[in-house]
Amino acid sequence: MASREIALEILGTGEHVPSQRIDSQEFDRSFGKAPGWTFERTGVRVRGFAPDGENVVAMGVAAARHALQSAGVDGASLDAIIAVGSVPAQAIPCTAVLLQQQLGLSLSGIPAFDINATCLGFLAALDLVAQGIATGRYRAVLIVASERPSLGMRKGDSSTAGLFGDGAGAVVVGAARNGGAALLASHFQTFSAGAQFCRLRAGGTDINPHKDTDAFLDATFFEMRGRPMYRMASERMPGFLDTLLARAGLDRDGVNVWVPHQASGHAIRHMREALGLQTGNFVDTLETHGNQVSASMPVALHHALQTQRIKTGSVVALLGTGAGLSFGGAVLRF
Numbered sequence: 001m002a003s004r005e006i007a008l009e010i011l012g013t014g015e016h017v018p019s020q021r022i023d024s025q026e027f028d029r030s031f032g033k034a035p036g037w038t039f040e041r042t043g044v045r046v047r048g049f050a051p052d053g054e055n056v057v058a059m060g061v062a063a064a065r066h067a068l069q070s071a072g073v074d075g076a077s078l079d080a081i082i083a084v085g086s087v088p089a090q091a092i093p094c095t096a097v098l099l100q101q102q103l104g105l106s107l108s109g110i111p112a113f114d115i116n117a118t119c120l121g122f123l124a125a126l127d128l129v130a131q132g133i134a135t136g137r138y139r140a141v142l143i144v145a146s147e148r149p150s151l152g153m154r155k156g157d158s159s160t161a162g163l164f165g166d167g168a169g170a171v172v173v174g175a176a177r178n179g180g181a182a183l184l185a186s187h188f189q190t191f192s193a194g195a196q197f198c199r200l201r202a203g204g205t206d207i208n209p210h211k212d213t214d215a216f217l218d219a220t221f222f223e224m225r226g227r228p229m230y231r232m233a234s235e236r237m238p239g240f241l242d243t244l245l246a247r248a249g250l251d252r253d254g255v256n257v258w259v260p261h262q263a264s265g266h267a268i269r270h271m272r273e274a275l276g277l278q279t280g281n282f283v284d285t286l287e288t289h290g291n292q293v294s295a296s297m298p299v300a301l302h303h304a305l306q307t308q309r310i311k312t313g314s315v316v317a318l319l320g321t322g323a324g325l326s327f328g329g330a331v332l333r334f
Contacts, residue, residue, distance in 0.1 A: 006134045009174055009181035010334065011073060013302035014066025016059045016168040018048035027162040030155065038162040043265015047165025047290030050148050056089040059168035060146035061102045067142065067170035075103050079138045081112040082129070084121025084145045084294045086323070087152065087200065088114060099144055119261050119322035120188070121145055121294035122171070123330055127186045129173050140174035145295040152200055152222040160224055163264060165290025169298030178312060184331040185247035189240060194325030197229035233321045234270060240327045241275060241319065248331040250315065252276065255331070257310050261320025262286040262296040283309065310334055
């Protein structure tokens with residue numbers, strides 16, 4: 001049964017590309033491989049590498065300003081600021097508070113909070129904002145996804161170091177100005193049987209840096225078991241997608257543009273082929289950005305809008321997986 005649609009609109013989008021970029025051939029040399037080896041395995045040709053002056057907050061602020069300008073929205077009129085990301089700028093206070101401060105809104109009183117759903121953070125925030133719009137609580141909300149995964153990569157780990165990229169994306173979501181714009185459906189699932197497939201163990205309270213500094217430092221590096229994670233995602237994604245589309249009252253042919261999480265070249269190619277989707281309506285920014293974790297989806301959405309692949313009336317499906325193992329999707333009409 002199709003769910004009741006919520007009249008909302010993507011009012012504006014923006015991104016920040018780090019000032020430094022790293023070509024995949026630099027990883028080839030680092031790993032002692034032939035030129036093209038990293039690109040062939042990851043699908044990433046070049047990605048952002050944020051220097052120390054471009055931390056998570058600085059990148060997020062740049063993307064946020066871009067999105068607010070695109071939306072024609074004054075930051076002081078926002079009803080909330082939501083930061084999403086796999087690893088925050090610091091533990092306390094949250095990244096959204098620091099974004100509010102750096103946006104010049106420190107005395108505005110605008111609620112600011114974080115959501116951590118790793119790669120699905122933007123979708124989780126979008127779903128939450130939709131409920132606030134439906135009840136009249138929200139009119140315009142800024143969602144900012146900013147990631148710096150380069151700090152958590154082991155240099156010798158060829159399965160991860162050449163895949164991920166730094167960067168930020170931001171979206172202003174609001175009550176629909178265009179009468180047809182709406183969230184048609186959303187859907188989320190988590191299978192904690194895959195909790196150990198993708199993790200970063202440090203940063204919480206389980207590993208005490210005062211007790212064992214070496215153990216803590218080792219836990220600050222990202223760990224991924226790609227094969228079992230990919231296998232589990234592949235098995236469950238078709239059924240997940242069927243449920244999402246059923247809630248939207250659509251079949252696959254009813255979707256004009258697909259915006260997936262940019263997990264890896266292999267994962268994107270398999271998703272497209274397994275689901276029978278055409279290349280032309282499948283947004284792929286992986287080659288020039290890498291896997292930007294939570295920023296991947298809003299950045300890909302931004303590029304689709306900037307290149308006019310998404311037009312008024314387009315039906316767009318946003319779809320992805322995240323650590324957990326979690327699945328998330330949303331169907332929007334623009």
